[in-house]
Amino acid sequence: MHEFRVQVGPAAFRIGSAWRAPIDQLAHLYRDYPQPDFTDFTVRLEPTTWLRRWLRPSVAIGGDYMLPDAAPLPLAQGLLAAEMAMNLQMALGWRRHLLLHASAVERDGRVLVMTGQSGSGKSTLSALLGSEGWRFLGDEFVLLDPVTGNVVPFPRLISLKNEAIAAMQSAQPDARFGPLLAGTPKGDIRHVVPPADAIAQMGQGGAPALLLFPRYGYPGAVREVAPGETFMRLTQASTNYVALGEAGFITLTRFVKSVPSRAIDYQSGDEAIALVEKLWERLA
Amino acid sequence: MSRDAMLLVDALRDPATTRGLDAQGWTELLSMARAEQLVGTLAERLKIESVPPKVAEILAEARINADYQHRSALWEADCARRALAGYGGKVVLLKGTAYVASGLKAGEGRSIGDLDILVARDDLSQVEEALLDSGWEWVKPDPYDDAYYRDHMHELPPLIHKERDRMIDVHHTILPLTARRRPDAVAMLGRSKPLPFRGGVGAGPVSVAQGLTSPTPDPSPEGEGRLHTLAPTDMVCHSAAHLFADGDLAGGLRNLWDIHCLLSEFSTPDFWPSLGERANLHQLSEPVERAVRLAHQLYGTQIPQEWAGWDRQDKWYVARLTARDGWGRPTRQFIRLIFYIRSHWLRMPLLMLARHLWVKWRKG
Known part of the structure; x- marks a missing residue:
């Protein structure tokens, strides 16, 4: 097994691969991250059958926690397989924080959380804000500390999809991009390394101050979201709310009670950023 | 890196063996434990050990997970109890849920x-109908599979609850009907004991976890309307049958740990002779004796002199049970294959096996 270890926020991963290429890509993209001795999770990229190591190589997504019906990916998408497997470990195994499927950015020690379905633009928005005076905390999972209620950063590689790739390339031409992964199950994907401050300060969280439900592709609008609806939507956005039991309920209740929330519609990145700034000034 | 799952066996048998582990050793141990569904058990065993802080965090997480699984398992058992409230016969919990509901050591940290x-x-x-009425539905709509289960298996085709997404296996005996060994399921039901809990409307979900195990006064001495568990000797017989007389030993280290815990907890001078008799009644002497020997060999279970010994086949079982590496990957593919073939051989006569595989192969 070729091996690479990486620390992302509080979680440490050991990634083993039957092939060299995905490990080299990971090592390149994660080169500014710490490499831990102890790891929380093991991820394995292995051929689906022994023949598939060489012949039309096919990567099975494996590790400590697995889904029985996870579809394999071609070796050209090995980096995506590794990232998906790391997400899977968090979603199925992480119990130290309440996990929300959401993105987050920080300013002045306070945190903006954005959540929504895939395609809502929460990931792209967090990446854009990350180069507009905010600190990027993560684009996939928001970790809520059950003791302090704070958001703990989890700044893994940003996963850009389809038209977001070009948008990000023009916004941040100097950022470090991974290979273009064309024709994945989620369309074209390209990973980008988070800004330097996001990695350097990944041990430092902040108190949540505003929750947004962005929606891309609709005329600009802002709508209040009642706490009951927010609570229900966040239980659905959480991968471990039920497993955490009472601690999950207390953490989520505190979050919903203390953080104002709004749904925003937008049609372009600039429009969204202007909306976010306005709401932040008024509410946070 | 040439470690096998003996590392995990050692840690479970004697937690002090983990004291010499470095970061790499811990990483490998935890991967193995997760792959074998034993990380919750390991977390329980290591409670008294001082471990590196990073490891302590992972073990705390494993305990949260085990608590969650136990809560869900007891809740699911209570849902089945309510669905079967109108059924007059005994409903006996098996395996993990039974251990947890009975407060047995085998349930501590166990994944379910x-x-x-x-x-x-x-x-x-009657039972099938009651479950279907309460929201369970068939998982396998395939007519061949359905008929196969009904004609030849020891359980109904698996049912899944459409809202809670949880499976229930309804057994009527403990080995497939086609297997050579024929355990006496009627005798097992006959000796099963009611759990000290009656439940009912108003008991509420919170009381379920405590309720199933709490020593509340028994409102119905016959145990009517309550869930049951197998008698201790039958519990061991079932666990041993499951491990050595059925299946390919997948998850075997966990099953053997169950057996270790059951034997350690039930062990009295009277227990061992009656275990022997009971195993004989169920035509399970060989698997039960093997389970006792291997539990002693791997986990250090205290057993009487006359149960000790060594069979020349045992080493293959040990090799199969510990066939896992530091990445959590299955190893010893050839031995695994042999045990896989053996599992089919145990389950059905050759001609029937050929027909079964032929049909399955044609269906792709």
Whole structure:
């Protein structure tokens, strides 16, 4: 097994691969991250059958926690397989924080959380804000500390999809991009390394101050979201709310009670950023 | 890196063996434990050890997970109890849910998936109907599979609850009907004991976890309307049958740990002779004796002199049980294959096996 270890926020991963290429890509993209001795999770990229190591190589997504019906990916998408497997470990195994499927950015020690379905633009928005005076905390999972209620950063590689790739390339031409992964199950994907401050300060969280439900592709609008609806939507956005039991309920209740929330519609990145700034000034 | 799962066996048997582990050793141990569904058990065993802070965090997480699984398992058992409230016969909890509901050591930290229950074979259609009425539905709509289960297996085709997405296996005996060994399911049901809990409307979900195990006064001495568990000797017989007389030893280290815990907890001078008799009654002497020997060999279970010994086949079982590497990957593919073939051989006569595989192959 070729091996690479990486620390992302509080979680440490050991990634083993039957092939060299995905490990080299990971090592390149994660080169500014710490490499831990102890790891929380093991991820394995292995051929689906022994023949598939060489012949039309096919990567099975494996590790400590697995889904029985996870579809394999071609070796050209090995980096995506590794990232998906790391997400899977968090979603199925992480119990130290309440996990929300959401993105987050920080300013002045306070945190903006954005959540929504895939395609809502929460990931792209967090990446854009990350180069507009905010600190990027993560684009996939928001970790809520059950003791302090704070958001703990989890700044893994940003996963850009389809038209977001070009948008990000023009916004941040100097950022470090991974290979273009064309024709994945989620369309074209390209990973980008988070800004330097996001990695350097990944041990430092902040108190949540505003929750947004962005929606891309609709005329600009802002709508209040009642706490009951927010609570229900966040239980659905959480991968471990039920497993955490009472601690999950207390953490989520505190979050919903203390953080104002709004749904925003937008049609372009600039429009969204202007909306976010306005709401932040008024509410946070 | 040439470690096998003996590392995990050692840690479970004697937690002090983990004191010499470095970061790499811990990483490998935890991967193995997760792959074998034993990380919650390991977390329980290591409670008294001082471990590196990073490891302590992972073990705390494993305990949260085990608590969650136990809560869900007991809740699911209570849902089945309510669905079967109108059924007059005994409903016996099996495996993990039974251990947790009875407060046995085997349940501590144990991972639990599906709910397994045992009922009388004559009552299967009644039980099936009651479950279907309460929201369970068939997982396998395939007519061949369905007929196969009904004609040859020891359980109904698996049912899944459409809202809670949880499976229930309804057993009427503990080995497939086609297997050579024929355990006496009627005797098992006969000796099963009611759990000290009656439940009922108003008991509420919170009381379920405590309720199933709490020593509340028994409102119904016959145990009517309550869930049951197998008698201690039958519990061991079932666990041993499951491990060595059925299946390919997948998850075997966990099953053997169950057996270790059961034997350690039940062990009295009277227990061992009656275990021998009971195993004989169920035609399970060989698997039970092997289970006792291997539990002693791997986990250090205290057993009487006359149960000790060594069979020349045992080493293959040990090799199969510990066939896992530091990445959590299955190893020893050839031995695994042999045990896989053996599992089919145990389950059905050759001609029938050929027909079964032929049909399955044609269906792709």
